[in-house]
Amino acid sequence: MDLSSINPILLLASLMVAATPILLAAIGELVVERAGVLNLGVEGMMITGAVCGFVVAVGTGSPWLGFGGAAIGGALLALLFGILTQYLLSNQVATGLALTLFGLGLSALIGQGYIGIKAPSFPDWHIPLLGDIPVIGPIVFQHDPMVYVGLILVAAIWWFLNKTQGGLVLRAVGENHDAAHALGYKVIRVRLLAIMFGGACAGLGGAYLSLVRVPQWTEGMTAGAGWIALAIVVFAGWKPWRLLLGAYLFGGVTVLQLNLQAAGLAIPVEYLSMSPYIATIVVLVIMSSGRAPGSLSRIFHASR
Amino acid sequence: MTIKSILAAAIVAAGAATGAYADAHQTKVGFVYVGPIGDGGWTYEHDKGRLAVEAEFGDAVETVYVESVPEGPDAERVMTQMALQGADLIFTTSFGYMDPTINVAAKFPDVKFEHATGFKQAENVATYSARFYEGRAVQGHIAGNMTESNIIGYIGSFPIPEVIRGINSAYLHAREVNPDVEFKIVWAYTWFDPAKEAEAATVLIEQGADVILQHTDSTAPQAAAQAAGNVVTFGQASDMAEFGPFPRVSSIIDDWAPYYIARTKAVMDGTWTSGNTWDGIGAGMVGIGEISDAVPADVKASAEALRDSLSDGSYHAFTGPVNKQDGSVWLADGETADDGTLAGMNFYVEGITGDIPQ
Numbered sequence: 001m002d003l004s005s006i007n008p009i010l011l012l013a014s015l016m017v018a019a020t021p022i023l024l025a026a027i028g029e030l031v032v033e034r035a036g037v038l039n040l041g042v043e044g045m046m047i048t049g050a051v052c053g054f055v056v057a058v059g060t061g062s063p064w065l066g067f068g069g070a071a072i073g074g075a076l077l078a079l080l081f082g083i084l085t086q087y088l089l090s091n092q093v094a095t096g097l098a099l100t101l102f103g104l105g106l107s108a109l110i111g112q113g114y115i116g117i118k119a120p121s122f123p124d125w126h127i128p129l130l131g132d133i134p135v136i137g138p139i140v141f142q143h144d145p146m147v148y149v150g151l152i153l154v155a156a157i158w159w160f161l162n163k164t165q166g167g168l169v170l171r172a173v174g175e176n177h178d179a180a181h182a183l184g185y186k187v188i189r190v191r192l193l194a195i196m197f198g199g200a201c202a203g204l205g206g207a208y209l210s211l212v213r214v215p216q217w218t219e220g221m222t223a224g225a226g227w228i229a230l231a232i233v234v235f236a237g238w239k240p241w242r243l244l245l246g247a248y249l250f251g252g253v254t255v256l257q258l259n260l261q262a263a264g265l266a267i268p269v270e271y272l273s274m275s276p277y278i279a280t281i282v283v284l285v286i287m288s289s290g291r292a293p294g295s296l297s298r299i300f301h302a303s304r
Numbered sequence: 305m306t307i308k309s310i311l312a313a314a315i316v317a318a319g320a321a322t323g324a325y326a327d328a329h330q331t332k333v334g335f336v337y338v339g340p341i342g343d344g345g346w347t348y349e350h351d352k353g354r355l356a357v358e359a360e361f362g363d364a365v366e367t368v369y370v371e372s373v374p375e376g377p378d379a380e381r382v383m384t385q386m387a388l389q390g391a392d393l394i395f396t397t398s399f400g401y402m403d404p405t406i407n408v409a410a411k412f413p414d415v416k417f418e419h420a421t422g423f424k425q426a427e428n429v430a431t432y433s434a435r436f437y438e439g440r441a442v443q444g445h446i447a448g449n450m451t452e453s454n455i456i457g458y459i460g461s462f463p464i465p466e467v468i469r470g471i472n473s474a475y476l477h478a479r480e481v482n483p484d485v486e487f488k489i490v491w492a493y494t495w496f497d498p499a500k501e502a503e504a505a506t507v508l509i510e511q512g513a514d515v516i517l518q519h520t521d522s523t524a525p526q527a528a529a530q531a532a533g534n535v536v537t538f539g540q541a542s543d544m545a546e547f548g549p550f551p552r553v554s555s556i557i558d559d560w561a562p563y564y565i566a567r568t569k570a571v572m573d574g575t576w577t578s579g580n581t582w583d584g585i586g587a588g589m590v591g592i593g594e595i596s597d598a599v600p601a602d603v604k605a606s607a608e609a610l611r612d613s614l615s616d617g618s619y620h621a622f623t624g625p626v627n628k629q630d631g632s633v634w635l636a637d638g639e640t641a642d643d644g645t646l647a648g649m650n651f652y653v654e655g656i657t658g659d660i661p662q
Contacts, residue, residue, distance in 0.1 A: 005511045006511065010510045014503075014506060014507075108342065111342070115344055117546075118527075118530075118546075213502060214502045214527055214528075215531075216523060216524070216527050218340075218343060218498045218523065219343065220339070220496070221499065221522075221524075222499075223496070223498065223499060223500070255503060258503055261491060262488045262489075262490050262508055262511045264657055268661055269661040270493075
């Protein structure tokens with residue numbers, strides 16, 4: 001065993017990168033669930049975002065436009081889910097699962113001509129002054145911009161949910177849609193907007209994989225990241241800051257276990273491989289005092 | 305004509321059309337894939353084999369396939385479905401399909417099964433694999449010459465004999481040309497997960513590896529090496545030429561087409577029998593991709609000489625003296641490994657650090 005070969009600065013830096021796709025997808029799903037909608041299609045929206053982002057980035061040469069395309073692609077797919085569940089009153093669980101399968105297939109179709117192509121590079125930011133601080137600089141302030149977009153989103157959503165009237169309305173719709181409706185709030189409109197926001201975030205998370213993390217397009221490349229994002233929302237008790245902790249914990253232990261393996265640690269690899277899941281679940285369950293939104297996954301119709 | 309009668313006519317017509325298409329003499333061949341065809345590696349090459357079968361026999365065969373089938377009980381469902389739909393021959397193309405294949409084959413004695421890389425056979429289950437370790441020998445030779453940090457990173461999938469053989473073969477031939485070489489091995493516990501493979505490659509590079517060997521299916525480690533700039537990689541299962549001439553300096557290419565064609569022909573002729581096929585560079589099942597100009601000319605020449613000696617059988621990739629990791633003698637001077645030991649290989653050779661997960 002040679003633990004000295006692990007560079008803690010690089011480890012912590014790659015933690016933030018490894019957590020970002022899950023963080024982006026999870027924060028979007030958190031908003032959706034706080035509005036009382038359970039969209040199990042995160043995986044499908046992520047992979048659709050991954051391919052849309054890749055196609056747009058390759059076509060235009062701009063990763064930023066790629067991320068824009070990914071957000072639109074994810075939001076459009078989510079809109080499909082929204083129409084089915086909000087207007088046609090289909091079952092949310094079944095529709096969400098179908099959305100995942102549909103997204104996987106659709107993305108494979110769109111991405112057929114893009115296998116083996118390189119994405120335009122998305123350089124890391126070296127933030128002036130802050131990036132030059134020893135130790136902390138390389139860990140926190142020398143990443144690509146999307147890492148900070150994820151952090152800003154978490155902060156913005158916490159602020160929106162807790163400090164604004166819009167957030168209050170969204171939570172009211174999620175807690176009790178009949179009461180919210182009686183007060184004159186547009187339940188379906190609020191939910192559709194939340195669903196599309198969730199889709200856009202999932203799309204960004206997927207595009208982070210195809211444009212930054214991997215970076216290339218491969219069929220099925222999200223490989224279950226969407227499901228992990230869904231689980232983290234629940235274990236974080238539907239609270240943005242805990243969600244950030246959960247995502248970083250998961251990303252951190254994932255990277256750490258690979259580092260320990262490469263350093264030759266004498267712990268059986270199976271335990272190391274399961275450690276990200278166990279550590280995340282244990283920590284978030286211990287902290288958990290969260291309660292699911294009251295109307296989560298219930299169908300709303302104004303006449304009932 | 306009412307809409308109803310138009311629909312009815314259309315259904316009858318469609319039924320007649322498909323009925324005419326489903327020729328009684330058509331041989332139906334099924335393929336079960338562990339990843340998506342677009343993985344650019346393992347499954348991609350199997351699907352090329354499937355297309356070769358179609359090209360060879362035209363309308364005399366019909367092929368069906370299912371992608372991204374998880375290894376485990378779900379695989380059994382997919383195989384059963386294929387058998388029920390009238391497949392005459394089913395190729396199951398991943399190690400983890402071994403027991404499901406045996407189970408399903410017992411229920412369908414008239415259907416022939418071919419399981420890739422496994423070691424369990426039955427009356428109607430044959431096994432086939434390629435001697436990838438011969439390709440790994442060439443890789444190890446180049447890797448040992450190319451590394452400057454003397455640290456070679458290896459992304460393993462699952463700790464099964466096939467993967468361990470590859471590690472041992474690569475290590476022996478890297479050490480032969482570079483006695484100081486060290487292998488850092490990471491087990492990804494997946495055949496296909498681009499994000500995880502990229503992370504594993506990044507971790508190995510951060511820990512000083514300047515050559516990455518992979519036994520997983522996607523091209524993500526290639527992209528990670530490319531981003532790092534000074535790291536050498538090898539194409540796995542498929543040529544992955546889009547990452548050449550650097551970081552990808554060579555590759556192991558699986559060529560299943562001749563085998564798939566021969567076995568399909570055997571089923572059509574009624575001459576199919578169970579057995580075990582294990583072919584290497586010589587028979588063309590394992591190909592060594594173009595060695596790029598990023599490799600010095602003398603290394604390229606010696607690597608090609610090694611490839612040729614493996615191909616004509618004058619050299620075996622596991623030739624003694626070789627000790628096991630614990631120092632005990634495995635192969636005496638000049639002795640070569642027998643296929644039985646290789647098929648069940650569950651130990652590292654001397655010099656590799658770390659334990660194989662059990």
